[in-house]
Amino acid sequence: MKRLGVHPVTLRRWADSGEFLVTWVDRERRFSSIDVEAMKVSSGGEGVGLECLYVRVSSSSGQESSLETQEKELRATSTGKIVKVFRDRASGMREDRPGLNRLLRAVADGSVTVVRVTHEDRLARFGVGWLKHLLAVHGAALDVLHPKKLGGRDELLEEFVSLVITFAGRSYGMRSVENRRRLLVESGQLQDGAW
Numbered sequence: 001m002k003r004l005g006v007h008p009v010t011l012r013r014w015a016d017s018g019e020f021l022v023t024w025v026d027r028e029r030r031f032s033s034i035d036v037e038a039m040k041v042s043s044g045g046e047g048v049g050l051e052c053l054y055v056r057v058s059s060s061s062g063q064e065s066s067l068e069t070q071e072k073e074l075r076a077t078s079t080g081k082i083v084k085v086f087r088d089r090a091s092g093m094r095e096d097r098p099g100l101n102r103l104l105r106a107v108a109d110g111s112v113t114v115v116r117v118t119h120e121d122r123l124a125r126f127g128v129g130w131l132k133h134l135l136a137v138h139g140a141a142l143d144v145l146h147p148k149k150l151g152g153r154d155e156l157l158e159e160f161v162s163l164v165i166t167f168a169g170r171s172y173g174m175r176s177v178e179n180r181r182r183l184l185v186e187s188g189q190l191q192d193g194a195w
Contacts (some may be wrong), residue, residue, distance in 0.1 A: 010079075010143050049080035049114040051143075054103055056088040056122045063089070070118045077145060080114055092125035100124075107140045116143045126159070 006020075015022040015029060023030045055070040067087055075082065084106060088099035106112040115135060117123045120123035123142070124131060132142050148158075184190035 012040075013147060037053070037188050049141075050112050051078055051080040051082050051114040051116055052084045052086060052103060052106060052112040052113060053078075053082060054088075054099065054100070054117050054123060055084045056090070056092065056097070058091055060087065070122065073118055074116050074145065078116070082111060092121055092123070107135055107138045110139070113140050114143055115140060117146065118145045120148060125163075 011031070012029070015031075021032065032039070053071055053074040055067050055074070057066050067089075071085055084103075086099040086103040086106075088097040090097045103112070103115065107115065115123075119126050123144075128142075135142055183189065
């Protein structure tokens, strides 16, 4: 694990997903030194990974503690060199998040080799597979601290519920803006059609 510059949880996750071959000896996992060396070469060479942490909350206010909690958990499990922390206060469905855009530029210019998040949905609600592929094209890997353990119907149901919740939140936000506008017009603070 030290030779790869990854956290033990990451290595176990790679083994469980089939990305890394493992041999069981009693109750311990054993990894081939040849495979470890090959993984080092494919992940950008020797030494410590250049990690960035990405933390996100959906709303712009009242969730500072959640951002701090995510960052603290990622820092506590880091084995590489943390070069940057990117933060966003926006929906995981938004494609134009400033923090995510800065993260992708850092990956593209090679200043980051590992992107770490607590949960996949912190990075994006949908399309995480495409983001993983984009990261890999630039020689970076995604490390999800708490990966999903769903499959098939359960995963589809979770994505559907997430989609409904996201659109319900957006609809509520739109109604809220319309109501504020109506109240301003009624109070005379805003002319009708000015907003």
